[in-house]
Amino acid sequence: MWDVLSLGLTVADGLVGIPVAVFGVEVLVARAPSRPSSRPEPARGELGAAAIVIPAHNESAGILPTLEDLTPQLEGDDRLVVVADNCTDDTAAVAASAGAEVIRRDDLSRIGKGYALAFGIDHLAVRPPRFVIFVDADCRVSPGAIAQLRAACAAGGRPVQAAYLMRPPARSAVDHRLAEFAWIVKNWVRPLGLWRLGGPVQLMGAGMVFAWSDIRAVPLSSGHLVEDLKLGLDLALIGKPPSFLPSATVTSEFPATASGAETQRQRWVRGHLGVIAHYVPRLVWRALTRRSPALLVMALDLAVPPLSLLIVLALGMVATSAFGVAFGASPVALALAAVNFGVLSAALAVAWGVFGGRALTPVAIPTPIGLLIWQKCKFYGRLLLGKTSRQWIRTDRSR
Numbered sequence: 064m065w066d067v068l069s070l071g072l073t074v075a076d077g078l079v080g081i082p083v084a085v086f087g088v089e090v091l092v093a094r095a096p097s098r099p100s101s102r103p104e105p106a107r108g109e110l111g112a113a114a115i116v117i118p119a120h121n122e123s124a125g126i127l128p129t130l131e132d133l134t135p136q137l138e139g140d141d142r143l144v145v146v147a148d149n150c151t152d153d154t155a156a157v158a159a160s161a162g163a164e165v166i167r168r169d170d171l172s173r174i175g176k177g178y179a180l181a182f183g184i185d186h187l188a189v190r191p192p193r194f195v196i197f198v199d200a201d202c203r204v205s206p207g208a209i210a211q212l213r214a215a216c217a218a219g220g221r222p223v224q225a226a227y228l229m230r231p232p233a234r235s236a237v238d239h240r241l242a243e244f245a246w247i248v249k250n251w252v253r254p255l256g257l258w259r260l261g262g263p264v265q266l267m268g269a270g271m272v273f274a275w276s277d278i279r280a281v282p283l284s285s286g287h288l289v290e291d292l293k294l295g296l297d298l299a300l301i302g303k304p305p306s307f308l309p310s311a312t313v314t315s316e317f318p319a320t321a322s323g324a325e326t327q328r329q330r331w332v333r334g335h336l337g338v339i340a341h342y343v344p345r346l347v348w349r350a351l352t353r354r355s356p357a358l359l360v361m362a363l364d365l366a367v368p369p370l371s372l373l374i375v376l377a378l379g380m381v382a383t384s385a386f387g388v389a390f391g392a393s394p395v396a397l398a399l400a401a402v403n404f405g406v407l408s409a410a411l412a413v414a415w416g417v418f419g420g421r422a423l424t425p426v427a428i429p430t431p432i433g434l435l436i437w438q439k440c441k442f443y444g445r446l447l448l449g450k451t452s453r454q455w456i457r458t459d460r461s462r
Contacts, residue, residue, distance in 0.1 A: 072387050072396035076403060079376050082367040083403045087410040089256035089364070094417055110217045111193030112140035113209065118179035119145050122200035123154040129202055130161040136209040142192065148179035181284035191275045199269040201315050208311035212272040221303045222277060222295070225270030225311035226251055232316040239317045244419045245370045252418050253364070254307045262360040263304030266295030270313035277303050288334025296342045296361065300349060304357045332369050339365055377404045
């Protein structure tokens with residue numbers, strides 16, 4: 064019996080060790096010097112027209128700054144298309160007054176960002192551009208980002224993801240310091256490590272550019288909880304894994320209310336875990352049958368769960384393995400669990416020390432660590448028991 068227990072604990076520690084090792088490598092490589100860019104800057108208007116598609120559901124209060132960032136970056140025959148998706152406010156009028164091309168979608172039977180993006184692509188099919196760029200209606204876009212994305216897509220022949228970062232809003236009722244640190248790790252540190260290794264990255268939701276033929280080759284019309292992540296994986300499976308462009312930046316804000324933050328967190332985590340279960344086996348199989356290192360890298364990166372869950376798993380295996388050893392199981396499992404937790408702790412220390420110190424100062428952790436872990440255990444327990452929504456729900460961004 065104890066041999067079976069020892070084997071089970073060792074296998075479980077080994078499985079947890081895979082995402083821990085991937086996470087550690089990504090964080091450590093992110094510290095490496097930046098790769099020099101020898102790519103010449105193309106002349107303005109040289110690469111062909113782009114269409115910027117902005118899905119917008121009741122975004123009249125915040126869409127103007129986004130349009131003001133994008134309008135000066137348009138070139139030649141570029142188009143700025145706002146999809147007013149099931150709006151009950153004046154989003155369409157506000158966007159039109161700012162000079163955007165506005166199309167309306169009214170279909171309450173199909174709710175989700177994916178449906179809005181598909182509607183925009185169908186609209187563009189009458190006069191297709193060379194490139195399509197997706198930007199959310201609540202984002203700020205750095206100067207020159209559109210030209211950089213277009214040039215990178217043309218040069219690499221594959222989709223490109225800008226650095227997509229989140230900031231805490233002013234006068235927020237929610238303490239976002241831990242969430243901001245986790246976001247920096249997920250959307251900046253880890254993609255930066257993959258980029259410096261020359262590998263592909265996951266799509267993040269905004270600041271994404273595609274060649275027209277590529278975006279037409281994959282399904283968009285869905286209410287998937289993490290449609291952006293799914294889109295990048297579908298593209299990888301047809302031989303177009305996305306690349307990262309750290310010099311182009313798109314920023315947004317976390318929800319200012321507790322309910323909005325909770326809805327957003329549930330959607331991201333449930334969607335992420337569902338995608339891991341569905342896509343990791345497919346990616347590994349395709350990587351082996353096609354002998355594709357890029358697909359294997361994407362599978363390993365995707366296998367890393369949300370940061371809070373990874374911490375809970377590593378700690379949980381230390382406690383479980385110690386309990387098993389106390390009842391006669393082999394100490395090998397406990398040693399593996401301790402190594403996993405040590406590697407994860409070291410990687411987190413590097414990520415915090417090099418990249419995340421601004422978001423999370425040593426004295427700024429808002430909740431005791433033990434209570435945080437307990438809260439996360441309850442959160443993942445609710446997910447496991449199916450007590451959270453499985454449908455796409457727009458994040459509440461009211462103040």
